[in-house]
Amino acid sequence: MTTYIYMVRHGESPKTEGSERTRGLMEKGKSDACRITELLTGEGIEVYVSSPYRRAILTIEESARRSGQEILQFEELKEQKFSNEDIRMPDNELMPLLKRSFSDPSFALPGGETNHECQNRAITVLKQLLTTYQGRRIAVGTHGAVMTLTMGYYDKRYDLDFLLNTTKPDVYRMEFIGQQFVGVKRLWI
Template sequence: MKTVVYMVRHCDSPKLEADERSRGLTDKGKADVNRITELLKGEEIEVFVSSPYKRAILTIEELAQQNGKEIIVFEDLKERIFSNENNRISDDELFPLLEKSFSVPNFSLDGAESNVVCQDRAITTLKQLLDTYRGQKIAVGTHGLVMTLMMGYYDNHYDLDFLLNTTKPDVYKMEFNDQTCVGVKRLWKS
């Protein structure tokens, strides 16, 4: 039985806000929410789930409302924890950390997660979603790295280069037969 998962990477978010959980969307991000809604409104999505981070929820909220659905929040779909605090790290710090994390998947800073730990928690949730909502269409409000790690679980060409070439927002349609990914298609056009 085919289950479809729409990985919806969040829209542009202000980088000046330090708290990762409460960062909202920029004006461009808010405009792109309308584009996401237009893009996916005909897909007949039945289930909406998200990371607990505000920017991910806001990205799919309008689409969920138009479909008369609530968004189910899963803590384990949050972005990878890069430091032992809930604060954003700068891009200057992030890019070397990403490079090392993809070359040494178990690498993490003290008190933070590795790519392996992040992937394990996110994939556990995704597998539960595939079981619970088997045969349905599921939108997942997500983040760039956790999305890449989930997709990379099924196909290792979803790697650092893939991540660095994604956009905010971005949308990938993944088709599954039971727990097996049988196809991925990018739907978002920048």
């Protein structure tokens, strides 16, 4: 039985507004969320899950509402924690950390988590979804690093270079037969 997992990276979010957990979407992110709604509606999504972070929820919220579904939130799908603070790290500080974390999956700053830890928590949820909702179409509101690490668990091509070339938003459809990974197709253009 084929199950499809749609990894939906959130839209553009203000870099200074609120905490990591509460940042919403910028106008472009809101506009793109409307396009995401049309794309997901056309795919016949049956289950909606998300990171608890507001920007991820807002990106798939209208699609879930239109299909009469609730969004199931999983703390384990939150963005990778790079430090012990709940604020967005400036790009000039984040980029060297990303590079180091992808070259050394056991690297983390104090209070942060390794790529391996982030990947394990996300994969635990994904495997649970594959069991619970086998044969269904599942949209996952997520973040760039979590999406990349999840996809990279199944295919090593999804690495730092891939992450750096994704967009906000972005949508990838992962195909599984049972728990067996079949492939990925990018749907966002």
